[in-house]
Amino acid sequence: MVRTLSDIDSIGVVGAGTMGSGIAQVAAQAGYEVTMRDIQEEFVQNGFDTIEGSLDRFVGKDKMSDEEAEATLGRITGTTDLADLTDCDIVVEAAVEDMDIKQDIFADLDETLPEDVVLATNTSTLSITTIASVTEREAQIVGLHFMNPVPVMKGVEVVVGEKTDDDVTALAHELAEDLGKETWESDDKPGFVTNRILMPWLNEGIRAFDEGVATKEDIDKGMKLGTNVPMGPLELADHIGLDICLDASETLHEELGDRYKPAYLLKRKVDAGDLGKKTGKGFYEY
Incomplete structure (x- = not known):
């Protein structure tokens, strides 16, 4: 019982x-x-x-x-x-x-x-x-x-x-x-509701920054003001931990295919040990 x-x-x-x-x-x-x-x-x-x-x-x-x-x-x-x-x-x-x-x-x-x-x-x-x-x-x-x-x-x-x-x-x-x-x-499907939707959003924000679409500040500001979220994708990734974002993205990539492929810059940051807020440096410095 x-x-x-x-x-x-x-x-x-x-x-x-x-x-x-x-x-x-x-x-x-x-x-x-x-x-x-x-x-x-x-x-x-x-x-x-x-x-x-x-x-x-x-x-x-x-x-x-x-x-x-x-x-x-x-x-x-x-x-x-x-x-x-x-x-x-x-x-x-x-x-x-x-x-x-x-x-x-x-x-x-x-x-x-x-x-x-x-x-x-x-x-x-x-x-x-x-x-x-x-x-x-x-x-x-x-x-x-x-x-x-x-x-x-x-x-x-x-x-x-x-x-x-x-x-x-x-x-x-x-x-x-x-x-x-x-x-x-x-x-019980890969990523459930939150990470299934969140991880592509974070990765696309990282790719936009890496490809020079805008500064990290403007990417985050644009998403906050344009979609009424409390944090933009780069700021949120830093807050979550870039290593955690990478692990989640790799799991979803394996399960669901290339639309979940981790951004190259995300991998590079993790390899460098810049994991976000918890290490004092990610896309921003803390």
């Missing part, structure tokens, strides 16, 4: 990077007890540092009190031991976007956790069905694709695998909404 939202008191998060720490933060803000796990203590501590910085910004903007920030942080426990997730009611995986790594994690979670625990993946492009195939609980695996930065962005994409149970899909929507998010639903 699938657990319902009223059964969920504690949430496990696998991965303490940008996405994992963000998911842990919003879950703790919503009142859930959170266990955040990564493979090294250093990574776990980096996750806590990210959360503290985010909470400090909320306090500084009067969106949260000092007491609320302290209480949020107090609901999060860090660990490097997967077995510490045993008492969690649902677990969200937010590891790197690599199928082999995700399948290894899900196989371990499937073996370690009680059989009625729902497992969700934050993947942005990889098949939910393929990730689930290494487990004995394929019906209880669903995509919960949070947008970056998780504490700020309101959207969560719920992705339904081939064998995902309808009640699990409903739980995914309800949980995301309880975390203060709004949801939409996608079938």
